[in-house]
Amino acid sequence: MPAPSNPYNCSVLLLAGGRGQRMGGADKGLLDWQGRPMIAWLHDLVRPLTDDLIISCNRNAECYAPFADQLVADDDAGFLGPLAGIRAGLRAARRPNLLVLPCDAPQLDSALLHSLLSHAGERVVVIRQGEFIEPLFSIIPSALQADLQRAWQAGERSPQRWLRSLSPLTVECPADDPRLANLNTPELLTRH
Numbered sequence: 001m002p003a004p005s006n007p008y009n010c011s012v013l014l015l016a017g018g019r020g021q022r023m024g025g026a027d028k029g030l031l032d033w034q035g036r037p038m039i040a041w042l043h044d045l046v047r048p049l050t051d052d053l054i055i056s057c058n059r060n061a062e063c064y065a066p067f068a069d070q071l072v073a074d075d076d077a078g079f080l081g082p083l084a085g086i087r088a089g090l091r092a093a094r095r096p097n098l099l100v101l102p103c104d105a106p107q108l109d110s111a112l113l114h115s116l117l118s119h120a121g122e123r124v125v126v127i128r129q130g131e132f133i134e135p136l137f138s139i140i141p142s143a144l145q146a147d148l149q150r151a152w153q154a155g156e157r158s159p160q161r162w163l164r165s166l167s168p169l170t171v172e173c174p175a176d177d178p179r180l181a182n183l184n185t186p187e188l189l190t191r192h
Contacts, residue, residue, distance in 0.1 A: 008117045011052040013089035016103035029103035041106035043067040052094045056085035083159045090145040102136040128170035135159035
């Protein structure tokens with residue numbers, strides 16, 4: 001199958017490298033939702049957007065490989081959180097912007113992604129719900145790799161704090177927007 005075009009000139013990073021604590025240690029991206037692994041839903045949504053699909057995973061690489069052009073893992077052991085995955089993704093990205101999404105949000109839709117991507121440029125773009133930004137639904141210019149490396153070496157581990165420090169552009173979504181629901185507990189996975 002030929003590689004998709006890249007209408008937004010972006011790489012896409014799906015974050016699937018977590019410990020899955022709220023899921024009893026299960027690898028969330030591989031959990032079944034409506035008959036398919038959650039990562040499959042995200043893959044199908046973003047595949048038309050890029051020819052550089054990256055999955056950050058710290059285990060089960062053989063299961064994630066069919067859904068990605070590249071796999072990355074955290075440099076440090078111990079599941080250091082999503083900023084470690086973003087750091088690895090920025091290093092691997094081949095395009096000027098990196099669209100970052102969590103693996104446990106299979107209800108995302110293309111309209112929201114196109115809205116987010118329409119703002120891509122030289123600044124970070126992030127979803128905002130009221131006073132809160134959603135750092136794992138963002139676009140990060142690849143040129144910020146060095147800035148993130150400096151923040152990481154200074155001890156920063158919060159994607160929220162790091163992205164806020166960059167004065168991001170925001171795309172507003174309602175507080176209860178189901179497209180942003182993280183299905184990160186057994187109850188949420190069953191309910192949705």
